[in-house]
Amino acid sequence: MATSTTSPQLNRGGQADPGRTPRRVGFSQTLGRWDVKLSPYLYVSPFFILFALTGLFPLLYTAFVSVHDWNLIGGKGDFVGFENYAYVLQQPNFWKGIRNTFSIFFISTIPQLIIAIILAALLDANLRAKTFWRMGVLLPYVVAPVAVSLIFGKLFADQSGIINTLLGKIGIDPIGWHAQVLPSHIAIATMVDFRWTGYNTLILLAAMQAIPRDLYEAAVLDGASRVRQFFSVTVPMLRPTIIFVVITSTIGGLQIFDEPRLFDQTGQGGPSRQWMTATMYIYEVGWGNQKSFGRASAVAWILFLIIVVVGIINFSLTRRISSDESSKSRKKVRR
Template sequence: MATSTTSPQLNRGGPTDPGRTPRRVGFSQTLGRWDVKLSPYLYISPFFILFALTGLFPLLYTAFVSLHDWNLIGGKGEFVGFENYTYVLQQPNFWKGIRNTFSIFFISTIPQLILAITIAAMLDANLRAKTFWRMGVLLPYVIAPVAVSLIFGKLFADQSGIINTLLGKVGVDPIGWHAQVLPSHIAIASMVDFRWTGFNTLVFLAAMQAIPRDLYEAAVLDGANRVRQFFSVTVPMLRPTIIFVVITSTIGGLQIFDEPRLFDQVGQGGPSRQWMTATMYIYEVGWGNQKSFGRASAVAWILFLIILIVGIINFSITRRISSDESSKKARKKVVR
């Protein structure tokens, strides 16, 4: 029987040769490996660097300032611990600011979401000049908040405002938009809705265009009209987008400043602070008569914690609703 023999020279330098000398990796290959590993982090690093400089550092520094008797003119004072927080929580104007902030937030957010979804559904239909209408919806968002506030402040003027003039034509007595609590909140909420409804409309429109058209075709075959399609197909598919818009609206709504600050020429939230928000109170404490950066920082941190708690509650509720709807659909499929 013939046996095959392999020459040692054929295996020399082979991958299984124990005596093989490892080949050195070139600099370009090493650089390529490091590029594959590090390039993703380098691409996203500008955001985190900017966030650390403009977001994280001011947040931590504000916490440091809130624990000191820090004056606008005198500068840093002695360490006072939580004395600034205790002082702020005992002030009636602080609680007025929190009340007004939540009131304006609720009055503006709910109609804003309803209008945004409705307008987005209309723009998602077969309309002529779609680009024109979409750009027109976004136009209020790009207008300066100062201009919007000044115009709406004149529209809702107590004596010579257009709104009161129109109400007088139909027999309604003039409303004290600047003198009463609830009317002032409604007027400011209308400014917020005017500015932000268009932006949220485009967000919902982008989500609607991502919905598969097969679902609508199946709904039409089942005999569903446009209203039924909207509530049975569009709204359930928009649930993640609705969660996103609700959370962002909550964060922005609780930080409202421009609209109430410029609602009148004085800019103090009314004679009895009837529309002064929490951010306006921060401005009053830090740059007003008190000029106390320590107390203003304490108010800012309290507002930050309130926004964080409300955001977590918002997210948990909307997520639970979404999970319950998903479980119901899964049960229906199992039953079928």
């Protein structure tokens, strides 16, 4: 039956040519069309399904929690709108957390990048036992952050620590690593750098090795010194990689938790919250005395927005730098 009757469904398409009998579309063909249209999406779907489950859903659920009165044990309470946000923004500890986060981030990231580039340049030179040195740089990254914190905690102890002892030998008064704001940030930044410098060095090293060697040859022919080569060839060619490293360390830096939490035994970030970061504040609000998931979620969302803003700044910088590059290369071509 189905073969001869004109399907009303086909006519609905409007363009039905009355002179022609409509051709029956085989199922295999339909499948083929789906294959072409859907397959690419299916192939990339695992990432997005996982992201939706582990990234997007928690993100949205956190937003849902943040507008409720929500206790860790008691569970969901009343809808309170933006009260949690208002409360959190009025807390001096929240602002201390933001201040400390950015301060530790800057103190750790800038020296880290400079050291990583220099180290990478050294490793890029002709060395004996190359692999040994390259692996050696990565070694601190393998050490668990908890162990790093324990060791550095002992090094930076205010009275009995080796660093204050050494400073005393050269006539500097002991520094209150656990008492003052800036010294505590420097101490934590060294922990972060100890762990991450080697990792970034290897990324930069890989990028350095991808720089075409003829550029250096040309530079040498032009009489450029080693230093000049480094600043005029290596660093500009590393730009995209540097941007990548900056972005990843921004995200990591703004979420810093382990090192400051383990910097002393109470894990609150100091008696006056000298080194309490934003993520530690989330933990304190959600799992500390208040047990308020609502407020903790509000802080988490504010932190998310801050990271987005910083990300946008990063992105615009990236675009400007890349457009600089392309305009330069265009110029070169024109010449």
